[in-house]
Amino acid sequence: MNALIPLLLALAAQDGGQPAESAASEPAAREEAPIPEKVHATAEGDQLPAVSIRTEENGDKVEEYRQNGVLYMVKVTPERGVPYYLIDTDGNGKLNRDDGVKTVSPVYWTIYEWD
Numbered sequence: 001m002n003a004l005i006p007l008l009l010a011l012a013a014q015d016g017g018q019p020a021e022s023a024a025s026e027p028a029a030r031e032e033a034p035i036p037e038k039v040h041a042t043a044e045g046d047q048l049p050a051v052s053i054r055t056e057e058n059g060d061k062v063e064e065y066r067q068n069g070v071l072y073m074v075k076v077t078p079e080r081g082v083p084y085y086l087i088d089t090d091g092n093g094k095l096n097r098d099d100g101v102k103t104v105s106p107v108y109w110t111i112y113e114w115d
Contacts, residue, residue, distance in 0.1 A: 071095075082109065 049067045059079030077083040085108040086095040
């Protein structure tokens with residue numbers, strides 16, 4: 001049994017994968033399909049999101065994002081620091097930063113952005 005394994009491996013190595021005839025008779029490479037045009041999604045029945053930007057007295061820039069008049073996200077860019085987000089995760093109209101429970105509230109940092 002052990003003597004058959006090296007013999008089978010040697011025969012497989014001599015085979016070389018494909019026969020020479022099939023490599024020559026392969027069809028020509030197909031042309032690549034064209035890239036489709038970009039399609040921009042539109043809000044159906046909803047208003048487009050509105051962004052209002054204001055600067056506080058301490059220099060912080062606050063951007064409020066609203067859809068259909070409902071505030072769903074706030075981006076705060078401190079004068080000295082990294083921007084952070086406050087998000088209404090459960091749709092109750094409150095930004096879930098301090099809900100009375102002693103847990104850590106997540107802060108969302110943008111690591112990379114692209115168009």
